[in-house]
Amino acid sequence: MGNPMSVNLQRAGFAVRGYNPPPARTDALVEAGGTAAESVAAAVDGADIVCVMVPDSPDVQDVLLGDDGVFAHAAPGTLVIDFSTIRPDVTSDLAKTAQEKGFRLIDAPVSGGEAGAKSAKLSIMVGGADADFAQAQPVLNAVGATIVHVGGNGAGQTVKAANQLIVAGNIELLAEAVVFLQAHGVDLDAALDVLGGGLAGSAVLDQKRANVTSNTFDPGFRIDLHHKDMGIVTAAAREAGVALPLGAVVAQLVASARACGDGKLDHSALLRGVRRLSGQSPDGQEVAS
Structure with missing residues (x-):
């Protein structure tokens, strides 16, 4: 950048x-x-x-x-x-x-x-x-x-940590929604159109929609870097004595994606992790059962 x-x-x-x-x-x-x-x-x-x-x-x-x-x-x-x-x-x-x-x-x-x-x-x-x-x-x-x-000094980094917490959580939930919708055979583009026009709409949905619908994860912001940032969030939360229960789960999901070899991909590739947890191919291909 x-x-x-x-x-x-x-x-x-x-x-x-x-x-x-x-x-x-x-x-x-x-x-x-x-x-x-x-x-x-x-x-x-x-x-x-x-x-x-x-x-x-x-x-x-x-x-x-x-x-x-x-x-x-x-x-x-x-x-x-x-x-x-x-x-x-x-x-x-x-x-x-x-x-x-x-x-x-x-x-x-x-x-x-x-x-x-x-x-x-x-x-x-x-x-x-x-x-x-x-x-x-x-x-x-x-x-x-x-x-x-x-x-003052450090406040910018604290706000950025909060930003990365929100972004990671939004991407993970978008990924889960995509897997959920596709499991029920719903037209994904139509579903995202209506979701984007309501309270579920977000900058994450707008900017990452093309990635999750085309299954293309060329890096705009790599999972490796978001993993680093979630470590910053969890460490700063512990230092402040506050609990971030959902943030801790998302941090682990980001870590899992990285451990599975997706670290160089865009953070929208969290979708691949949701597919793995659902017994699907991370590439979105059919898996024989």
């Missing part, structure tokens, strides 16, 4: 210098007029704002704290926008370290998948100081459509 986001920033008038190994991953940025860097240090040298988009908490820690990292090579006072989805407690700790080292950090995880990244219509939930959010606004506006400051 960082690749199309960097392209949109370049097209919006920012001078973007990006680092994303291997080198071919920066081709689109270069074609848009940006510059490819050979290291994190080279990418952040002289930058006014540094944007980070990597998969997990250890990756962000490495990018910011490593010997080749942002805090070692960016100019003091630089604003760091972390678009990654990571643990709220890690974000809070990194924000404190940033302040100690003379930097400013906001967490700005995004929702909308690869399609939202390409169209610059991401939903962005931002945690950090008011002044830092204000400075980041032009950057956020270039990559997102719904941008909300939800609180």
